[in-house]
Amino acid sequence: MNLTAKASFPEDLAGELTVLVSYQNEAGDEQYLGGARYADGDIVPVNKNGQEPTSSESEDIGDAQSPAYDGHGFVLQKVGESKTMLFEADLDAEGGRLVATVRYVPIVGVFPQEDYVMELSR
Numbered sequence: 216m217n218l219t220a221k222a223s224f225p226e227d228l229a230g231e232l233t234v235l236v237s238y239q240n241e242a243g244d245e246q247y248l249g250g251a252r253y254a255d256g257d258i259v260p261v262n263k264n265g266q267e268p269t270s271s272e273s274e275d276i277g278d279a280q281s282p283a284y285d286g287h288g289f290v291l292q293k294v295g296e297s298k299t300m301l302f303e304a305d306l307d308a309e310g311g312r313l314v315a316t317v318r319y320v321p322i323v324g325v326f327p328q329e330d331y332v333m334e335l336s337r
Contacts, residue, residue, distance in 0.1 A: 230321035240311040251289035
C-alpha cells in the first residue's frame with residue numbers, strides 16, 4: 216500500500232506542530248513509521264515520543280529497519296500562503312490500522328492532541 220499523509224497549516228504558524236505516524240497490525244503490534252516537528256519555519260525528525268532523537272536513536276527514526284515499512288520520512292512544502300508537512304511511504308500490510316497523531320503547542324494556550332485512525336484492508 217502507498218501511504219500519503221499531509222498536514223497543511225498557515226505559513227506564519229506560531230508554536231510547534233508535531234505529526235507522528237504509526238502502524239498497528241491485526242495482532243496489535245505497533246510499529247512507528249515516522250514523525251516530524253515543525254517550528255520556526257522548518258521541520259526536524261522526531262522519535263515516537265515526539266522528541267528529537269539522540270545519536271543512538273537516529274538510525275531508528277521511522278523504523279526503516281522493519282520489513283513492513285519502506286519509506287523516507289517527512290518533507291516540508293510551501294503551497295501559496297501555507298505550508299504542508301508531507302509523509303509518503305510504501306507499507307507492506309494486509310490489514311491493521313494506521314494512526315496519525317497530531318500535537319500542536321501554541322505559543323500561548325493549549326490545544327488537545329488528536330489521533331486520526333484509518334483501518335486497512337485488502
